[in-house]
Amino acid sequence: MTMHPYSxxxxxxxxxxxxxxxxxxxxxxxxxxxGVTGAGTALDAVTRGLRTGLVEARDFASGTSSRSSKLFxxxxxxxxxxxxxxxxxxLKERELMMTRIAPHLVHPVxxxxxxxxxxxxxxxxxxxxxxxxxMGGARSVPRQKHLxxxxxxxxxxxxxxxxxxxxxxxxxxxxxxARHTMTVARTAAQYGAIVRNSTEVxxxxxxxxxxxxxxxxxxxxxxxxxxRAKVVINCTGVWTDDIQKMTGGKGRFRVxxxxxxxxxxxxxxxxxxxxxxLRTEKSxxxxxxxxxxxxxxxxxxxxxxxxxxxxxTSKDIDYILEHVNTVLASPLTRDDILGVFAGLRPLLAxxxxxxxxxxxxxxxxxxxxxxxxxxxGKYTTYRVMAADAVDxxxxxxxxxxxxxxxxxxxxGADGYAAMLNLKHEIAAESGLPEWRIEHLLNxxxxxxYDVLALSKDDESLLEPVTNAxxxxxxxxxxxxxxxxxxxxxxxxxxRTRMSIETxxxxxxxxxxxxxxxxxxxxxxxxxxxxxxxxxxxRVAAEVKSQELDTDEASDAARLSAPDPRPQxxxxxxxx
Numbered sequence: 001m002t003m004h005p006y007s008x009x010x011x012x013x014x015x016x017x018x019x020x021x022x023x024x025x026x027x028x029x030x031x032x033x034x035g036v037t038g039a040g041t042a043l044d045a046v047t048r049g050l051r052t053g054l055v056e057a058r059d060f061a062s063g064t065s066s067r068s069s070k071l072f073x074x075x076x077x078x079x080x081x082x083x084x085x086x087x088x089x090x091l092k093e094r095e096l097m098m099t100r101i102a103p104h105l106v107h108p109v110x111x112x113x114x115x116x117x118x119x120x121x122x123x124x125x126x127x128x129x130x131x132x133x134x135m136g137g138a139r140s141v142p143r144q145k146h147l148x149x150x151x152x153x154x155x156x157x158x159x160x161x162x163x164x165x166x167x168x169x170x171x172x173x174x175x176x177x178a179r180h181t182m183t184v185a186r187t188a189a190q191y192g193a194i195v196r197n198s199t200e201v202x203x204x205x206x207x208x209x210x211x212x213x214x215x216x217x218x219x220x221x222x223x224x225x226x227x228r229a230k231v232v233i234n235c236t237g238v239w240t241d242d243i244q245k246m247t248g249g250k251g252r253f254r255v256x257x258x259x260x261x262x263x264x265x266x267x268x269x270x271x272x273x274x275x276x277x278l279r280t281e282k283s284x285x286x287x288x289x290x291x292x293x294x295x296x297x298x299x300x301x302x303x304x305x306x307x308x309x310x311x312x313t314s315k316d317i318d319y320i321l322e323h324v325n326t327v328l329a330s331p332l333t334r335d336d337i338l339g340v341f342a343g344l345r346p347l348l349a350x351x352x353x354x355x356x357x358x359x360x361x362x363x364x365x366x367x368x369x370x371x372x373x374x375x376x377g378k379y380t381t382y383r384v385m386a387a388d389a390v391d392x393x394x395x396x397x398x399x400x401x402x403x404x405x406x407x408x409x410x411x412g413a414d415g416y417a418a419m420l421n422l423k424h425e426i427a428a429e430s431g432l433p434e435w436r437i438e439h440l441l442n443x444x445x446x447x448x449y450d451v452l453a454l455s456k457d458d459e460s461l462l463e464p465v466t467n468a469x470x471x472x473x474x475x476x477x478x479x480x481x482x483x484x485x486x487x488x489x490x491x492x493x494x495r496t497r498m499s500i501e502t503x504x505x506x507x508x509x510x511x512x513x514x515x516x517x518x519x520x521x522x523x524x525x526x527x528x529x530x531x532x533x534x535x536x537x538r539v540a541a542e543v544k545s546q547e548l549d550t551d552e553a554s555d556a557a558r559l560s561a562p563d564p565r566p567q568x569x570x571x572x573x574x575x
Contacts, residue, residue, distance in 0.1 A: 008190035008411045010484035012521055019218060021194050023225040027051045028397060030214060030229035032201050032243060035065035036379055038235035039184035040386035046193040047408055048390065048401040053227060054193055055216055057200035057568055059490045060185050064237050065379065066178035066494050067343025069262065069286055069298055072097050072106050072380045073172035077284055079128050086361060090380045091136035094173050099140055101409055104416040104445030105183060106175045108141045109289060110274040112156055114164035114327065122166065129170050141171035158271035163327040169274065174288065177379060178494040179443060182483055187411045198486050200568060204232065204246040211247065211370035219565050220486060231396040233389050234373040237346040238307045241574045244373060252365030255375045257307060257344040257573035261316040262297030264339040264500050265332055270294050278327060285323050293338060293501055296324055303344055303551065304575045311545040311554035312342040339500030340546055348376040364392045412445025419446055432462065451478045467508040468498045476516045487564040488514050488531040489538065505539045537561040
């Protein structure tokens with residue numbers, strides 16, 4: 001395999017070469033799954049000097065990793081469960097992301113913890129948040145601050161007057177999860193990993209009792225080939241059991257799917273400067289500032305249907321509205337909702353455990369020689385999970401170097417701080433407003449120049465997308481030339497967030513976006529039209545599913561829309 005360090009470009013021109021490299025020589029590590037755990041594992045492996053491949057059947061972050069609460073956080077509620085180790089680990093990772101690994105993508109966000117009892121609650125909560133700060137939560141962000149009722153109302157005027165007696169402000173971090181995951185995958189490619197989406201594992205190859213590779217299929221062309229690897233690492237989240245079944249045996253653990261639903265509403269619909277964390281009878285509800293929107297969620301219900309397209313029900317949405325409206329002076333209604341998304345948490349269950357024993361911690365298993373499975377965990381701790389998975393591969397690879405991802409910045413991180421200081425000059429040079437430059441830097445970091453360079457021969461690419469003016473036309477092109485997008489949905493739902501941030505859910509921008517990416521991807525007019533129609537039908541199916549009351553009915557409605565990758569087999573969550 002020929003290594004190509006320092007090339008993080010994932011585009012159509014590299015797909016033929018990446019297919020050749022995958023199939024011509026034996027890899028040390030083949031990673032299955034392009035979510036944050038798989039991308040992180042590929043990055044960990046390749047930066048230890050291992051010949052590494054990463055394949056994803058759909059798109060990077062198309063599953064759980066694009067449908068989270070979009071927080072890098074320690075998990076304040078885990079302190080109540082006395083899970084100090086998990087909180088400390090997560091806070092360390094949050095700090096690393098914010099200061100060293102991904103400062104262009106991960107940013108602090110302030111939250112209020114409203115207090116509803118005058119006597120006992122403040123010291124109780126304060127003690128927990130103080131512990132949070134002490135364990136690492138206040139390294140690069142301010143410590144907790146106690147607020148009176150009037151102080152709370154000043155920071156969040158949209159609260160009901162009787163919703164609290166005061167509050168405590170603390171900090172966590174947020175990031176666009178899909179962009180972060182894709183950037184981790186690009187960083188793996190930069191260090192020589194062969195990174196490929198739209199590449200499905202059809203079966204695992206075994207010799208005697210050992211897994212020695214996988215048969216893969218290019219989802220776009222239908223071509224199949226064998227990939228030889230000394231070890232295969234299964235990082236497929238809620239698809240874990242499906243991959244484990246390919247060997248004909250049971251895994252060491254099972255993965256159960258828990259559905260979490262979020263809604264987005266316009267920023268001006270709620271008067272507030274910071275986020276909220278609210279207790280519910282089951283868990284917590286976040287109200288998170290998200291650009292020009294508020295992100296509100298989540299739910300936590302068992303899911304045993306299609307794992308690729310989990311559907312939010314009318315009951316899920318009502319649950320969120322009911323709980324958030326208990327504290328808002330001006331209640332939200334269905335008409336306020338811009339977007340809705342549902343994701344699946346991959347929770348661990350041992351072979352003899354019932355659903356009450358599900359865990360948010362991760363586990364690594366070696367069900368047979370040559371195969372490693374990792375599942376569970378939190379988005380925030382993906383880097384630790386990846387290191388554990390590669391460590392486990394040493395049983396098949398022999399001695400390997402220590403993980404170095406703790407000191408490996410992601411693509412776009414180097415130079416970000418300097419360019420942020422130069423945003424005025426960059427704005428003057430590009431002709432774009434300074435606020436736009438800052439916004440772009442917080443999406444691309446020091447790769448910003450590469451994005452803007454696409455407009456050199458076509459100045460129209462510096463113009464905003466019609467009906468989605470938060471995004472420039474050059475960002476759409478860059479999503480395909482450098483970020484691996486293969487379909488219209490990849491761009492509208494993950495490289496950008498038009499699918500959840502706009503009232504039209506991306507439909508009114510679909511034709512323009514398709515016109516930009518069609519020549520880059522070599523689409524015919526018929527292919528371009530089919531992509532627009534497919535996306536339009538997807539949105540209609542999602543909206544319909546959100547009007548129905550049961551998981552079964554919503555799932556059927558959502559699956560009525562065509563899939564942009566129709567060749568992929570349907571997988572149902574493990575019961």
